[in-house]
Amino acid sequence: MLILDRILGQASEPELAERLHQIGHVGGLELLQVSGDDVQRRRLRLTSDAGTDCAIRLARTQRLSDGAILLLDTERAIMVRTDQPQYLMVRAVDAAGALELGYFAGNMHWSVRFDTDVLAIQIKGEVQDYLDRLTPMIESGKVQVESPCVP
Amino acid sequence: MSVETLSVESRPASKVGAARVGIGGPVGSGKTRLLEQLIPRFIERGTKLAVITNDLTTHEDAERLQQSGLIDPEQVRAVETGACPHTAIREDPTLNIQTADELESLYPGLDLVLIESGGDNLASTFSLDLVDYWLFVIDVAGGDDIPRKQGPGVLHCDLLVVNKFDLAPYVGVDLERMRRESLQARGDRPVLFTNCATGQGVDDVVEAIGQAVLFDQS
Numbered sequence: 001m002l003i004l005d006r007i008l009g010q011a012s013e014p015e016l017a018e019r020l021h022q023i024g025h026v027g028g029l030e031l032l033q034v035s036g037d038d039v040q041r042r043r044l045r046l047t048s049d050a051g052t053d054c055a056i057r058l059a060r061t062q063r064l065s066d067g068a069i070l071l072l073d074t075e076r077a078i079m080v081r082t083d084q085p086q087y088l089m090v091r092a093v094d095a096a097g098a099l100e101l102g103y104f105a106g107n108m109h110w111s112v113r114f115d116t117d118v119l120a121i122q123i124k125g126e127v128q129d130y131l132d133r134l135t136p137m138i139e140s141g142k143v144q145v146e147s148p149c150v151p
Numbered sequence: 152m153s154v155e156t157l158s159v160e161s162r163p164a165s166k167v168g169a170a171r172v173g174i175g176g177p178v179g180s181g182k183t184r185l186l187e188q189l190i191p192r193f194i195e196r197g198t199k200l201a202v203i204t205n206d207l208t209t210h211e212d213a214e215r216l217q218q219s220g221l222i223d224p225e226q227v228r229a230v231e232t233g234a235c236p237h238t239a240i241r242e243d244p245t246l247n248i249q250t251a252d253e254l255e256s257l258y259p260g261l262d263l264v265l266i267e268s269g270g271d272n273l274a275s276t277f278s279l280d281l282v283d284y285w286l287f288v289i290d291v292a293g294g295d296d297i298p299r300k301q302g303p304g305v306l307h308c309d310l311l312v313v314n315k316f317d318l319a320p321y322v323g324v325d326l327e328r329m330r331r332e333s334l335q336a337r338g339d340r341p342v343l344f345t346n347c348a349t350g351q352g353v354d355d356v357v358e359a360i361g362q363a364v365l366f367d368q369s
Contacts, residue, residue, distance in 0.1 A: 001366060005167050008159045016159065040279035043170055043364045055366040059165030060252075072159055109241065109274065109303065125307065126338075 001045075004070040004078065005057045011067035011079055020069070020077055028076040032056075036083040037124050039064050048078060087113075087120040088130050089146035097142035108133065118146055169201075169261040170364040171251055173240060173277035173285030175304055178269045180290045181314040183212050184347040185356070186267055190221045192357045198262045198365065201226040201254040203247060205239055205268035212267065228254060237275040240268045244281035251281075262365060273302025284364045286356070290315040295324040298333040305336060310359050316344040316352070 009016045023029050030048040038044055042058040056070065064080050071078035092098035101119055105112050110130075111122040121130060137143045174182050186202060193200050202222065204212035206229060213229030216222065230246050232239040239246050251264045266282060268275070277285040287308035289297050292315055298305055305311060311333055319326045326344070333342040341359060345352035361367035 003366065006164045008162065019159075038279075041283055043283035045363060045366065057167050057366065059167050061165050069159075109276070129301070129306070 001053045001055050002071070002078075003055050003057060005059075006070070007058065007062050007064070008069045008072050010065070011069060016069055016072070019072065020079065023072075023075065023077045026075060030071075030076070030078045031081050032070065032078055034064055034080055034082045036085050039082050052078070054078065086123040086127070088123055088127060089115070090119045090121060090134065090143050091117060091146050092119070092143050093141060097137070101137065101143050104133075104137070168255045169199075169251075169264050170284070170360075171264045171266060171282045172360055172364060173282035174265060174267045174288060175237070175240065175275045175277060175285060175308070176269060176288035176312075177272050177275075177293065180269075180288045180293065181345075181347045182267050182269060182288050183215060185286075185288055185312065185314065185345065185353070186216060186265060187219060187221060188345075188347050188350050188353040189265065189357060190216070190219075192353065193263060194222070196357070196361075198361075199258070199260050200263040200265060201228070201251075201258060201261055203228050203230060203250050203254070203264065203266045205230045205232055205247070205266070207232060207235070226254065226258060237268065240266065240275070240277045240281060242278075244278045247281055263360075273297065273300060273304050275304045276307055284309045284360065286310045286312050288312045288314055291319050291324045291326070291329065292322050294322075295326075295329040295332075298329060298336045301336050305333070309340070309363065310356070311337060311340075311342045312356060313342065313344045314347050317346045317348070 011017060011020055020029060030050040030052060032046055032048045032054055042060060043056060045055050048054055066080065066082040068080040069077060070080065090101060092101045105119060105121060113120045123130060138145060174185060176182050202216055206212055208231060210229035210231060213227050216227045217224035228250050230239060230250055247266055254264060255261055285308055287304040291313060313329065316326060330342060343352055343355050345356065347353065
């Protein structure tokens with residue numbers, strides 16, 4: 001198990017980008033895929049694409065993000081890759097439907113954002129779980145799912 | 152010199168604090184009893200810990216632990232939410248974050264802060280800004296249909312604990328079906344059965360927390 005307890009920097013920084021490029025050429029760059037659900041965590045255990053058992057243990061002031069570098073030496077680096085958050089785009093057909101959809105989403109404690117007249121519901125877990133919950137409103141024609149899942 | 156001009160190797164490291172683990176679940180499922188079983192086990196294995204309990208308008212759970220003799224009473228803090236406690240672990244966990252920060256400041260060697268909160272029946276979840284890992288505790292006396300109801304707490308917790316398994320014969324619960332349906336609902340993420348009255352199954356809970364956030368060697 002490899003303990004990774006700090007974010008050294010971001011891959012987009014020029015100094016780091018050059019070093020990562022060189023390490024990548026000798027096959028030393030490992031990627032650590034972190035799901036959208038897990039990216040908020042300060043502690044988690046994951047396996048890199050090269051099979052390294054990694055234990056991430058960050059200070060509360062640090063936060064994982066795409067491109068975060070957790071290990072860097074002359075021949076090896078470990079970089080975080082994250083999924084972009086996925087959203088279910090739901091449009092209410094009228095004001096009454098919008099009220100009901102808004103109430104329902106709040107009651108479900110879903111994370112949402114507003115995109116003009118579309119409610120964007122952040123998918124945490126399986127998209128089907130959200131569609132199942134919305135089925136009565138979809139089947140009654142009160143709302144329409146604009147897109148199953150978009151970044 | 153700004154951080155941007157420092158080489159990677161010379162950038163200052165931030166202090167890594169204690170792991171924070173949430174324990175949620177319906178009222179009466181056995182969360183405080185689970186704490187009473189976890190505390191001596193963590194102390195026995197050398198884990199330095201503190202506890203935060205969330206209550207609506209009292210400090211009852213904290214006082215129960217403070218008077219238990221299991222842990223230094225100063226290392227148990229109560230958060231009195233004034234509203235349904237789940238709001239203080241999910242929507243706005245500031246009170247709990249501040250309390251955990253304060254405990255870590257007072258006790259710098261802490262390895263683990265356990266944060267217990269009930270409320271919101273099966274829909275209670277923890278913000279990952281507050282905790283690194285969280286358990287949801289249900290009990291068989293609440294009915295074997297709980298996993299099928301797929302509440303967010305059951306679905307999204309890192310570890311589902313089904314407590315009071317010893318009561319199954321008395322409340323007509325089929326434990327094997329409950330286990331199977333729990334795993335189905337959770338996509339095979341872990342489910343453990345405990346009897347917190349006697350401590351049966353609690354060692355496995357300690358082991359799961361140790362592996363997930365204290366990073367014990369396998």
